[in-house]
Amino acid sequence: MAGAEAKHHDYHIIDPSPWPFLASMGALVMAFGGIAWMRANAGQTFELFGVNFAGANFWIFAAGLLIVLYTMFAWWADTVKEAHEGHHTRVVSLHLRYGMIMFIASELMFFVAWFWAFFDASFYPGEDVQVARTQFTGGEWPPAGIEVIDPFHLPLYNTIILLLSGTTVTWAHHALLENDRKGLKMGLAITVALGVLFSYVQFYEYVHAPFAFKDSIYGATFFMATGFHGFHVIVGTIFLLVCLLRAMAGHFTPQQHFGFEAAAWYWHFVDVVWLFLFAFVYVWTSAGATIAAH
Structure with missing residues (x-):
């Protein structure tokens, strides 16, 4: 009887799971609360079936967020x-890697959209498209009156x-392949610390930025592109922190460590995107523009 139930293939058929459905419901509740929250901030109501949800907007959003976070934890556990x-x-590990590659590719398309918006506004600042773009740019890029951030100060840092x-996450990866547990933990700890430091510096830069999101199309495209990247840095830092905690718990072997490998791929993706942001959004835009004082 036991022989009849033995598995003779490399595929894994998972048990019925509640997590896809629960994740979808959490995302729906979070979106519902987020829309109500934004409408409330704009002084508008948000009614459904005769009930105004604007007053409970934050709590609806928070409830959805908690459902999503719990689902993420339980599903990955x-x-x-x-x-x-x-x-x-x-075979399963190979397909997990394919899934991670497809996920990173989908994330890349988000950044393509932000870069598209940035270059469309910067290359054609004087064109009229549906609305008079010159009223947002003054017919030049960066828009007239905008002082830009010095790219060779905090952005270079x-x-x-x-x-x-x-470099440190690559060191941790090679240490894992050599079964050097101390090097693995040290490399991950330094990488997490650097990720936190990056987020702090970017927060400081945002607080002291000489322009605001609502000031111009330049501010909007700048904060959307760099802010979306900053969000990815926070996610990647958490991802690597979880890997560090798992490494301290004795997880990962030189033969099986997809969780760590996925985190390292994600982090390198974040690195590469930043290089493009730094080159174009910071350095290229600053050429001939007025640099704000530190």
Whole structure:
């Protein structure tokens, strides 16, 4: 009887899981609360079936966010458990890597959209498209009256931080392959610290920025592109922190460490995107523009 139930293939059929449905419901509640929250901030109501939800907007959003966060924790915990039980065979691990590659590719398309908006506004500042664009740019780029951030001050500092973090996460990866647990933990700890430092510097830069999101199309495209990247840095830092905690708990082996590998891929993706942001949004835009005093 036991022989009849033995598995003779490399594929893993997971048990029925509530997490896809719960994640969808959490995302729906979070979106509902977010829309109500934005409408409330604009002084508008948000009614459904005769009930005004504007007053409870934050709590609806928070409830959805908690559902999503719990689902993420529980779903990934199940995935880690499956790996420890030996279900992540060679074929399963390969498909997990394909999934991570597709996820990073989808994230890349988000940044393509932000770069598209930035270059469209910067290359054609004087064209009229549906609305008079000149009223937002003054027919020049950066828009008239805008002082830009010095790219060779805090942005350069953050570039060095991210490049160093890419080096330390690679060190941690090679240490893992050599079964050097101390090097693995040290490399991950330094990478997480550098990620936190990057976020702090970017927060400081935002607080002291000489322009605001609502001031011009330049401010809007700048904060959307760099802010979206900053969000990814925070996510990547948390991702690597979880890997550090797992490494301290004895997880990961030289033969099986997809969780760490996925985090390292994600972090390198964040590094590369920043290099493009630094080159174009900071350096290229600052050429001939008025640089704000530090």
